[in-house]
Amino acid sequence: MKFINSSISVIVFIFCLNFNLTAQRLLTEDELDQTKVYTSIEEAILNPENVFQLDLLTSDLKVLPPIISKFKRLQRLYLYENQLTKLPPEIGDLTNLQELFLDGNQLTSLPAEIGKLKNLEVLGLHGNKLSSLPKEIGEVENLKTLYLTENQIITLPDEICNLNNLESIDLAYNKLVKLPDGIGKLVKLKELFLTANKINKLPDEIGNLSSLEEFYLDDNNLKEIPDTIGNLHNLKTLGLANNQLITLPKTIGKLSLLESLYLSGNKLILLPLEIGGLVNLKNFFLSDNLLKYIPKEIGHLRNLKELNLYNNQLTGLPLEFSDLSSLENLGLGKNNFKVLPSSFDNINIY
Numbered sequence: 001m002k003f004i005n006s007s008i009s010v011i012v013f014i015f016c017l018n019f020n021l022t023a024q025r026l027l028t029e030d031e032l033d034q035t036k037v038y039t040s041i042e043e044a045i046l047n048p049e050n051v052f053q054l055d056l057l058t059s060d061l062k063v064l065p066p067i068i069s070k071f072k073r074l075q076r077l078y079l080y081e082n083q084l085t086k087l088p089p090e091i092g093d094l095t096n097l098q099e100l101f102l103d104g105n106q107l108t109s110l111p112a113e114i115g116k117l118k119n120l121e122v123l124g125l126h127g128n129k130l131s132s133l134p135k136e137i138g139e140v141e142n143l144k145t146l147y148l149t150e151n152q153i154i155t156l157p158d159e160i161c162n163l164n165n166l167e168s169i170d171l172a173y174n175k176l177v178k179l180p181d182g183i184g185k186l187v188k189l190k191e192l193f194l195t196a197n198k199i200n201k202l203p204d205e206i207g208n209l210s211s212l213e214e215f216y217l218d219d220n221n222l223k224e225i226p227d228t229i230g231n232l233h234n235l236k237t238l239g240l241a242n243n244q245l246i247t248l249p250k251t252i253g254k255l256s257l258l259e260s261l262y263l264s265g266n267k268l269i270l271l272p273l274e275i276g277g278l279v280n281l282k283n284f285f286l287s288d289n290l291l292k293y294i295p296k297e298i299g300h301l302r303n304l305k306e307l308n309l310y311n312n313q314l315t316g317l318p319l320e321f322s323d324l325s326s327l328e329n330l331g332l333g334k335n336n337f338k339v340l341p342s343s344f345d346n347i348n349i350y
Contacts, residue, residue: 024072026096026119027052032075045070057081069093080104080124092116103127103147115139126150126170138162149173149193161185172196172216184208195219195239207231218242218262230254241265241285253277264288264308276300287311287331299323310334310350 027035035052038044040059044051045067053076061082069090074097081104092113100117101124108129115136122145130151138159146169153174161182168191176197184205191214200221207228215232216239223244230251235258242265253274260283268289276297278284284301287310294309299320307324308331315336322343329348332340340349 024096026098027075041065041067049073052076054078064088064091066090072096075099075119077101087111087114089113095119098122100124110134110137112136118142121145123147131175133157133160135159141165144168146170156180158182164188167191167211169193179203179206181205187211190214192216202226202229204228210234213237215239225249225252227251233257236260238262248272248275250274256280259283261285271295271298273297279303282306282326284308294318294321296320302326305329307331 032052037053037055038051039055044054048070051071051074054071054074055078057078057080059082061079061084064084064087066088068088071094074094076099077094077097078101080101084102084105084107086107087110089111091111095116096119097117098119099122100120103124103126105128107125110133112134114134117140119142120140121142123143124147126147126149128151130153132153132155135157137157140163142165143163144165144167146166148171150173153171153176156179158180161180163186165188166186167188169189170193172193172195174197176194176199178199178201181203182205183203184207186209188211189209190211192212193216195216196219198221199217200223202222202225204226206226209232211234212232213234214237215235218239218241220243222240223246225245225248227249229249232255235255237260238258239262241262245263245266245268247268248271250272253272253276255278257280258278259280261278261281262285264285264287266289268286268291270291271294273295275295278301280303281301282303282305284304284306285308287308289312291309291312291314293314294317296318298318301324303326304324305326306329307327310331311334313336327347329350330344331350333350
């Protein structure tokens, strides 16, 4: 009899366990797209176990009610353009959540419970009033995309470097002065947007971002670039316009896959000879610098389509310019040229 009771108990336990796992199973993207999108909490709460998507865009919410925790199977939550100043700790109960959009609110901080969202892949926080992030952000282990543009963030917690699955982070238009040294741990990162901050130096560890393809640092206070930049072998776009750069490291020539390089608005006096190693470069912007000559190695850039040298101190160009067989647009205005080579006849010069 005891054996039968024990067997029944085991069966009941397994059944309950399987039921719970089924209830918490994440829908695939295709399955999720087929589910109803609820547009009010009042409607959704009538059937909480079947709420996978909740869109509360422009609902004039000043507070997200704790009842949000009832939606255990919620995978997408849209809270764009409300008036939220904080999130309830119950947000951490939404452990199935994969996408959370909070753009255009008035959030000044995030609760520590954000770290409980282990399935979260996309977190949108554009246009809030965040000055910092909680250290628990580093526990959101499956996060792939993090939007933080137009906040007031001054520093990043070291724990952000634990986001091993992060592929894209946008921190443009904040108040960052520096990056954490551990930034190099984000080896899956493909996109890093840091435009319009106050960064004056990059850590050497930046060179460990071996998957990086898009890197924007325009409108900062950089005076130099570390030699380790040359380790970013997958980089295709590098934005460094409107900084205070005087020189470039020789290692920049190792970026053989680079297609676009933006260096306008700096204080560059010369270019390293190694610039000729950028054999896949298509767009090269150097306007508003202090360049007096261009090295002959520029002729190696046979894929170059646009070269902007507007407003420098150039008096001539090397003969190797004639090797730029793909060149279509050339900015030469506001320099000191007297004669231009005839080979430029078919090029749009501005």
